[in-house]
Amino acid sequence: MDERWNTRPLRSVSRDSDASQLYDVERVLRAYGVWAVAPADLEARVMRAATAPMPTAQPQTTPGRVSVFARLGHRLAVWRSGWSTALARPAMLVTATAAVAVVAGSLGSAAFLNDDDGGTDVGTMKLAATALAPGASADVAIRDTPSGTKVTVDANGLPPAPKGTYYEAWMVGARGAVAIGTFHLRGGSRDVVLWSGVELSDYPKLTITTQQEGGGPASSRRVVLAGEIPVKLRHSQRSEGESLLDQRGRPGRG
Numbered sequence: 001m002d003e004r005w006n007t008r009p010l011r012s013v014s015r016d017s018d019a020s021q022l023y024d025v026e027r028v029l030r031a032y033g034v035w036a037v038a039p040a041d042l043e044a045r046v047m048r049a050a051t052a053p054m055p056t057a058q059p060q061t062t063p064g065r066v067s068v069f070a071r072l073g074h075r076l077a078v079w080r081s082g083w084s085t086a087l088a089r090p091a092m093l094v095t096a097t098a099a100v101a102v103v104a105g106s107l108g109s110a111a112f113l114n115d116d117d118g119g120t121d122v123g124t125m126k127l128a129a130t131a132l133a134p135g136a137s138a139d140v141a142i143r144d145t146p147s148g149t150k151v152t153v154d155a156n157g158l159p160p161a162p163k164g165t166y167y168e169a170w171m172v173g174a175r176g177a178v179a180i181g182t183f184h185l186r187g188g189s190r191d192v193v194l195w196s197g198v199e200l201s202d203y204p205k206l207t208i209t210t211q212q213e214g215g216g217p218a219s220s221r222r223v224v225l226a227g228e229i230p231v232k233l234r235h236s237q238r239s240e241g242e243s244l245l246d247q248r249g250r251p252g253r254g
Contacts, residue, residue, distance in 0.1 A: 119145030123233045127206065133158055133224035140206065142233060149196040151180060151206070158224065160186040161210065168211045169194050170219060171203035177219055178203060182211070201234040 039045075120143065127138040136157040143150040153169070161167050161184040169192075170177045181194035196203075208225040 117143075117145045117147070117150070119143045119150065122149075122200075122236045123230070125206075125227055125230055125233065127153070127208065127225040127227040129157070129225060130223050132210070132222060136225060138208075138225050138227075140227070142200070142229075147195070149198075149200065151194040151196055153192040153194065153208075155185065155190045155192065155225070158185060158190075158208075160184060164213050166211050166213065167224070168209050168219070170207045170209065171196050171198055171200075172205040172207055173198075173203035175202060177207075179217070179219075199234075200229050204229045204231075204234055 122142040122144050124142070125140045127140060129136040136155070136159075138156060138158070139154045141152040141154075143152070151169070158167075166182050166184050168182045169180045171180055172178075178196070178198050180196040181192070183192045183194075185192075206227050206229060207223050209220050210222045210224055211220050
């Protein structure tokens with residue numbers, strides 16, 4: 001190593017206070033040992049240092065204040081003298097913390113993906129095609145939850161909605177039609193999750209229509225799939241809903 005590079009100061013500094021400490025840091029940084037290739041037994045030495053008792057804290061040179069330069073100089077000196085505990089422990093701590101974060105994130109994701117919605121399965125039904133979608137059909141699973149009725153549609157043979165159009169699902173009854181969600185199937189998946197906030201007994205028919213973008217919120221009445229909700233499922237939803245209400249507590253109960 002060029003000794004002139006190793007000894008020439010960066011700039012003239014005084015030996016007072018922080019300037020003196022900065023000079024010491026500069027001197028450590030210029031030392032050849034700081035930049036030398038790590039010894040072959042470094043790993044074994046680090047492991048020994050990691051399992052050894054923590055060293056006693058060094059007394060502060062200035063009461064009530066430890067200079068940043070003093071701390072940096074001390075750590076560089078330890079690094080130069082053998083890469084021991086002062087650097088080994090923080091490195092291991094960072095690695096362990098990162099590992100814990102990865103594991104916690106994985107567990108959190110798994111818990112989210114497997115989260116129970118607190119509901120109860122009501123049953124299944126089928127939707128049949130109309131002349132607008134020959135050959136199509138759908139299997140429907142209905143689940144009653146505290147948030148509403150979850151309607152999962154597994155569409156078979158229903159083509160993706162062309163650009164500028166979409167599919168919309170409706171609960172239909174004597175009071176009219178209630179939209180419960182839109183979808184397009186352009187991503188290749190057949191599974192669609194819809195949510196209804198009305199009672200199956202009041203809206204006992206499920207239909208799916210094709211809608212034009214910008215055509216307004218009303219049904220186009222161009223039905224591609226339709227089906228009547230079995231009577232037993234309508235009653236089952238009501239009884240399950242009353243059970244959930246009892247679990248949460250009816251209004252007025254103490």
